[in-house]
Amino acid sequence: MLLTLLLVGCVPKAHTLAPYSEKTEEAAALEAEAAKACSAERKGAVSGMSSFTTDGCTLYPDGEWVECCIEHDKEYWCGGSRVKRKESDLKMKSCIAKKGFGYRANLMYLGVRLGAHPLMPVPWRWGYGWSWPRGYEEAEKRSPSGSSFKAGPKVK
Template identity: 45%
Template sequence: MKVLLILICAISATATAAELKPFTTDGCSLFPDGDTKDHVKWMECCIRHDYAYWKGGSENERILADGQLQRCVADLGEENLSYIMHLGVQLGGAPYFPTWYRWGYGWPYMRGYKELSGAEKAQVKTRIIQLNELLTEFLTEEK
């Protein structure tokens, strides 16, 4: 009986929560993914940053994600560029802009800064599992 109650609560909490769209990334949104010698030099940094922006969360989580992007690019020997990129995401990534790259872009528009609930964290986990399964299937078919 107790398990049934927990299951009903979990289902109803998920039903009332907004639905998280599947993860998408465009690399370094409106910015080159690399330089003329290495066209994808800092693209992995941007994809990791996109993951944080997709799932969103609190304002402090955004500050942390932007700092991680800056450090990642600086660690590739692009310290000056890392400051420019940091400034760009700070200016353009607010959750209040109706853009595809805003903070929390995986959720419906106007979510703002808000920590993820347990149900929302479960949605993030589910979407990542689905993405991993899709990638595994794709890579298996490629062989």
């Protein structure tokens, strides 16, 4: 049982969505795009991460909304704070709904909210580009002056 959980928690090693699973040039371009976006989000290098991979709409049929899922995968691969994850999930939901699939958008949103917590030992979890286990990262807040500072501990 423990071995199964550890194996499931492994980071995906290859794309399973065509054309990225078949054409290395397109896969490399997508991986570079994901790394650039993650580096910009993190304000620096993304060393220690596995290469970006996508499977399209994990555990859901790929359709006219698959681009929304690929963008969502880029953000899930990078990971980050609890707030960033919710923003990413809402962005995916909105993207799918704008394509005319509101019901599917709601189903998929519910699926990612319930089934992709960063501590779940699944390869589609939040922050799947990092070794598991890895939880949420501390959120960064912006002060009114625009400078950033780390949010401190909650005071009761």
